[in-house]
Amino acid sequence: MAFFEGNKMTAGYGSGPDIINSCSINADKGEIVAILGPNGAGKSTAMKAMLGLLNLKSGSVLMDGKNISSLSPQDRVKAGISFVPQTRNVFADLTVRENLEVGAFLRSDDINKVIEEIYELFPILNEKRSQKVGQLSGGQRQQVALGRALMIRPSVLMLDEPTAGVSPIVMDELFDHIIKVKETNVAIIMVEQNAKQALSISDRGYVLVTGENKFEGSGNELLNDPEVRRSFLGA
Amino acid sequence: MDFINAILVLLNYTIIPALTYGSQLALGAIFVTLIYGILRFANFATGDMMSFGTMFAVLLTYYFQSLGINLGIFPTALITIPFATFMMILYMLSIDKFVFEYYRIKKSPPVQLAMVSVGVMFVTQAIIRIIIGPADRTFLDGQKFILKASEFKEMTGLNEGLTIKSTQAITIVITMIAVSIMFWFLNRTKTGTSMRAYSDNEDLALLSGIDPKRVVLITWIIAGILATIGGILYGLDKSYRPFVYFNNMLPIFAAAIVGGIGNPFGAFLGGYVIAFAEIFLTYAYKKFFTYILPEALEPNSMMQLLSTDYKFAVSFSILVIVLLFRPSGIFKGKTL
Ligand SMILES: Nc1ncnc2c1ncn2[C@@H]1O[C@H](COP(=O)(O)OP(=O)(O)OP(=O)(O)O)[C@@H](O)[C@H]1O
Ligand SMILES: [Mg+2]
Numbered sequence: 001m002a003f004f005e006g007n008k009m010t011a012g013y014g015s016g017p018d019i020i021n022s023c024s025i026n027a028d029k030g031e032i033v034a035i036l037g038p039n040g041a042g043k044s045t046a047m048k049a050m051l052g053l054l055n056l057k058s059g060s061v062l063m064d065g066k067n068i069s070s071l072s073p074q075d076r077v078k079a080g081i082s083f084v085p086q087t088r089n090v091f092a093d094l095t096v097r098e099n100l101e102v103g104a105f106l107r108s109d110d111i112n113k114v115i116e117e118i119y120e121l122f123p124i125l126n127e128k129r130s131q132k133v134g135q136l137s138g139g140q141r142q143q144v145a146l147g148r149a150l151m152i153r154p155s156v157l158m159l160d161e162p163t164a165g166v167s168p169i170v171m172d173e174l175f176d177h178i179i180k181v182k183e184t185n186v187a188i189i190m191v192e193q194n195a196k197q198a199l200s201i202s203d204r205g206y207v208l209v210t211g212e213n214k215f216e217g218s219g220n221e222l223l224n225d226p227e228v229r230r231s232f233l234g235a
Numbered sequence: 236m237d238f239i240n241a242i243l244v245l246l247n248y249t250i251i252p253a254l255t256y257g258s259q260l261a262l263g264a265i266f267v268t269l270i271y272g273i274l275r276f277a278n279f280a281t282g283d284m285m286s287f288g289t290m291f292a293v294l295l296t297y298y299f300q301s302l303g304i305n306l307g308i309f310p311t312a313l314i315t316i317p318f319a320t321f322m323m324i325l326y327m328l329s330i331d332k333f334v335f336e337y338y339r340i341k342k343s344p345p346v347q348l349a350m351v352s353v354g355v356m357f358v359t360q361a362i363i364r365i366i367i368g369p370a371d372r373t374f375l376d377g378q379k380f381i382l383k384a385s386e387f388k389e390m391t392g393l394n395e396g397l398t399i400k401s402t403q404a405i406t407i408v409i410t411m412i413a414v415s416i417m418f419w420f421l422n423r424t425k426t427g428t429s430m431r432a433y434s435d436n437e438d439l440a441l442l443s444g445i446d447p448k449r450v451v452l453i454t455w456i457i458a459g460i461l462a463t464i465g466g467i468l469y470g471l472d473k474s475y476r477p478f479v480y481f482n483n484m485l486p487i488f489a490a491a492i493v494g495g496i497g498n499p500f501g502a503f504l505g506g507y508v509i510a511f512a513e514i515f516l517t518y519a520y521k522k523f524f525t526y527i528l529p530e531a532l533e534p535n536s537m538m539q540l541l542s543t544d545y546k547f548a549v550s551f552s553i554l555v556i557v558l559l560f561r562p563s564g565i566f567k568g569k570t571l
Contacts, residue, residue, distance in 0.1 A: 051442075077444050085439065093435040094428070101425070102432040106444035148443070 103151030261506025262465025276348030288463030495564020
């Protein structure tokens, strides 16, 4: 049994059709799990379901063995699940430091120490701490988004395309940061379009197609699976 | 000498009145912008809500006067501010609970909420009519002038006097204090930052654990304090005519939009932009030019660009021009 599990989740938006169908994803502490799949496959939807942003029609979400399916998203955040959405994942009108402060909204202790840790992880954020995030570059913004999510010292971190729109060099940097976070014993689930790079740093991966689990396995297994290669890795 | 006299004319008839009127507009515009930024609709009940709060200040002033309570040289109305603000906040929170909340939970589009606020406006007007009636009332007491023209002339030996009404000084001082505290709160406290975050990106604010109910509550409280103070200061300065506040919504909305709607600091400056534009464009400059021009060139007309009847046209034109050319407002920055 893994630390964070979504079991056979079926869900859709409002009264619309089911977007994910009996979809299962799990991650253990200290593990990076990649979710891959074509556009519109339901990757983001699966993550939102695990955070409680949409209601499950069937299936369950477990954390540390406890069923958290009935908890609101806010309560799941309180329980230690952090989420970086695919779009609008920063407060553009707030400064870098304020973004981090808002990330720590639920903490009542002294947050300066955590902010210092984030600055150590992302030195550029320290340099730009009083700048509005709307004025930062795409890669810097993704670091702010990641930093904000880390402020609660989550035990589960869900990242929806953390490297969207950044150059290959920054992408490698971001992946390095994500590995550092994983080493602090956090369960990380990430959706990625850069499939090969993502699998190369992931312990395991899932391929979703039309809302269902199509393939799953360790990073290497998926990288070397001829069918996955042909249909998703473009090689 | 003539130059100083000319400046005094401008101070007396344009600059000091515009700073006063601008402060009153600024407080209303911040109200509009806060409600827009957090609750995401244009509140057409703004003017009448300001009137509603002021009504309590008027009634309480009469009550205190009847008890013989006063503030000496200061207007009695100043002690009523906390009570009037309290009543106003109570009223706004119940309106929110019984009216706006329903549409907010339903996630109604902003236009629908704006139309609902028109309904709230009519109800508020009716309540004011029932409680105090439409009559014009003066509730200013205490010393009327800080500096009288005659005293100033005596002191300086100049032709022109400088007049500072106590309501003008009180308006400017109280506005500066209230607005500074509000900006300190918005920019320096955890709750203020959470409000700005909510205004900027609601979904991410929720994902960060910010409680939307609390944000809405605090917004009404802050907006209510500013709107009541603005309404009372306007009433003290001009006299309390309950339904003039409705007309003031045009310059107030113009100020909020000029400042970039959703941006409180912009709304604050916008209040002065509108006030100065209105007063500079409708002031008759004859006396001013008589001082600075040589006798031969003395103007024989009033030297007035627009009749004061057109003062609302000024706000309206500015509003239209800004919406056409700089819809995001003339100042930098976007939201809270
Ligand atoms: N808020 C929403 N309301 C209704 N339908 C939605 C909503 N968000 C997504 N969908 C639908 O759900 C389906 C899956 O969307 P989802 O965002 O989960 O895909 P994805 O796998 O993350 O794709 P991408 O790689 O493009 O991000 C799509 O068909 C989309 O139209
Ligand atoms: Mg997606």
